[in-house]
Amino acid sequence: MYKTVIGLEIHAQLSTKTKAFCSCRADVFELEPNTVICPVCTGQPGALPVLNEKVVEYAVKAALALNCKINLRSTFDRKNYFYPDLPKGYQITQYFTPIAENGFLGFKFDGDEKRVRIRRIHIEEDAGKMIHQDADSISGASGSLVNLNRCGVPLIEIVTEPDISSPKEARLFMELLRDTLRALDICSGDMEKGALRCDANISIVDEERGLSSNRVEVKNINSFKFVEKALEFERERIIKALETGSDVNRETRTWNFAKRETISMRSKEEENDYRYFPEPDLPPLQLSDEYVERIKERLPELPQQRIERLIREYGIPEYDATVLGSNAKLSSFFEEVAKSTDKPKEASNWIMTELLREINRRGIPLEKMPIGPEHFKILFELLEQEKISVKIAKELFPLMIETGKLPDQLVKERGMEQINDEKLIEDIVLRAMESNPKAVKQYREGKKGVMGYFVGAVMKETRGKANPAAVNEIVRRLLES
Numbered sequence: 001m002y003k004t005v006i007g008l009e010i011h012a013q014l015s016t017k018t019k020a021f022c023s024c025r026a027d028v029f030e031l032e033p034n035t036v037i038c039p040v041c042t043g044q045p046g047a048l049p050v051l052n053e054k055v056v057e058y059a060v061k062a063a064l065a066l067n068c069k070i071n072l073r074s075t076f077d078r079k080n081y082f083y084p085d086l087p088k089g090y091q092i093t094q095y096f097t098p099i100a101e102n103g104f105l106g107f108k109f110d111g112d113e114k115r116v117r118i119r120r121i122h123i124e125e126d127a128g129k130m131i132h133q134d135a136d137s138i139s140g141a142s143g144s145l146v147n148l149n150r151c152g153v154p155l156i157e158i159v160t161e162p163d164i165s166s167p168k169e170a171r172l173f174m175e176l177l178r179d180t181l182r183a184l185d186i187c188s189g190d191m192e193k194g195a196l197r198c199d200a201n202i203s204i205v206d207e208e209r210g211l212s213s214n215r216v217e218v219k220n221i222n223s224f225k226f227v228e229k230a231l232e233f234e235r236e237r238i239i240k241a242l243e244t245g246s247d248v249n250r251e252t253r254t255w256n257f258a259k260r261e262t263i264s265m266r267s268k269e270e271e272n273d274y275r276y277f278p279e280p281d282l283p284p285l286q287l288s289d290e291y292v293e294r295i296k297e298r299l300p301e302l303p304q305q306r307i308e309r310l311i312r313e314y315g316i317p318e319y320d321a322t323v324l325g326s327n328a329k330l331s332s333f334f335e336e337v338a339k340s341t342d343k344p345k346e347a348s349n350w351i352m353t354e355l356l357r358e359i360n361r362r363g364i365p366l367e368k369m370p371i372g373p374e375h376f377k378i379l380f381e382l383l384e385q386e387k388i389s390v391k392i393a394k395e396l397f398p399l400m401i402e403t404g405k406l407p408d409q410l411v412k413e414r415g416m417e418q419i420n421d422e423k424l425i426e427d428i429v430l431r432a433m434e435s436n437p438k439a440v441k442q443y444r445e446g447k448k449g450v451m452g453y454f455v456g457a458v459m460k461e462t463r464g465k466a467n468p469a470a471v472n473e474i475v476r477r478l479l480e481s
């Protein structure tokens with residue numbers, strides 16, 4: 001038996017208006033390169049950093065949501081290394097005393113309670129970005145360009161204990177963390193845009209032989225799907241090595257999107273020595289209990305709390321609660337519909353399938369959808385009174401969204417009302433039997449599948465509006481009489 005041991009280091013970009021230590025704007029994604037920079041974030045001589053208060057507030061919010069112990073006194077330190085995207089030659093981070101430690105994020109996984117411990121959360125600034133390009137077709141120039149816009153953008157780094165035991169769990173953890181940061185309104189959570197980045201370390205324990213592989217680090221994972229894919233690839237690779245008796249190097253690897261595999265970046269032995277030392281330009285950060293308490297009081301309901309409440313209050317399954325509860329807007333819409341219709345399970349079914357499908361298909365956000373609880377209430381009533389079939393209801397749904405009209409009005413306008421008139425259905429069936437005695441004979445000789453022919457005949461003539469249950473019942477009765 002092999003046991004998988006995974007720990008994550010996550011960088012979350014804080015969605016403050018300005019950068020961590022200067023007044024440059026912080027939302028630099030896709031802006032013209034090197035247009036959002038100043039002497040502080042490019043490290044000009046004599047420029048001094050000033051801590052952005054919002055960065056502290058956001059870090060405390062994250063720490064409280066992740067059940068961490070807040071260090072009222074934390075310090076800033078320099079992480080030194082030379083790279084062209086780091087003009088200062090160091091990053092300001094919190095190495096010796098981070099703002100928060102010893103937390104956890106709990107969630108349900110396959111019915112089990114899972115708890116991933118958080119080792120620490122610290123504040124740090126981002127570095128710039130290198131763009132390596134091949135010879136371009138106009139100038140023929142090749143080389144590396146540097147964009148310093150991202151220098152000084154505020155981040156928190158969240159480091160977990162190695163408590164994650166499968167690639168899938170790693171993905172679920174990342175998704176819940178994203179939803180939590182979004183609920184706190186402190187990070188956009190867009191992995192594709194680099195607002196949330198994940199490095200993972202993985203090792204495999206061979207429980208029978210009592211062996212453990214070296215730890216491998218996988219860097220630069222930039223989508224939720226690839227968190228799982230890269231770790232699955234790595235798990236297989238390490239297990240294969242253990243089985244064939246070859247070495248698993250302690251190294252850093254990266255996920256190669258094109259080849260769909262991880263490749264080695266550098267061996268751990270060459271790891272940089274960052275020569276950390278206290279940042280002389282920033283005093284220690286001192287918080288008060290009252291400050292932390294004020295933030296705690298204003299925390300919104302977090303996704304995991306919401307999921308548990310939805311299960312408790314509405315009796316919907318864990319899966320439904322997870323889909324709905326991960327998004328505040330979606331879940332409050334669900335709650336409105338569930339309350340006004342008094343049918344929570346139906347509400348969650350229709351919202352999770354038909355409504356989410358329309359949202360994705362049309363690319364319109366929920367709040368711009370021209371439908372509300374009233375639409376669902378009437379739709380469910382029409383179904384309950386058998387005025388429409390489920391099939392018709394599913395045809396009505398996109399029409400409701402296109403027009404914003406209530407379903408009963410649409411049913412009237414378009415003559416979609418279900419036909420329950422037994423006499424009318426019987427007449428159609430009898431006519432179909434008359435015109436196709438061969439099929440009737442086949443049925444009576446035991447070819448029960450022929451029934452579908454008569455059901456189809458009724459549906460064709462009523463343009464799909466006949467009550468399916470009634471049609472089935474009548475067709476069977478007449479064929480067997």
Ligand SMILES: [Zn+2]
Binds near residue numbers: 038039040
């Ligand atoms: Zn700046």
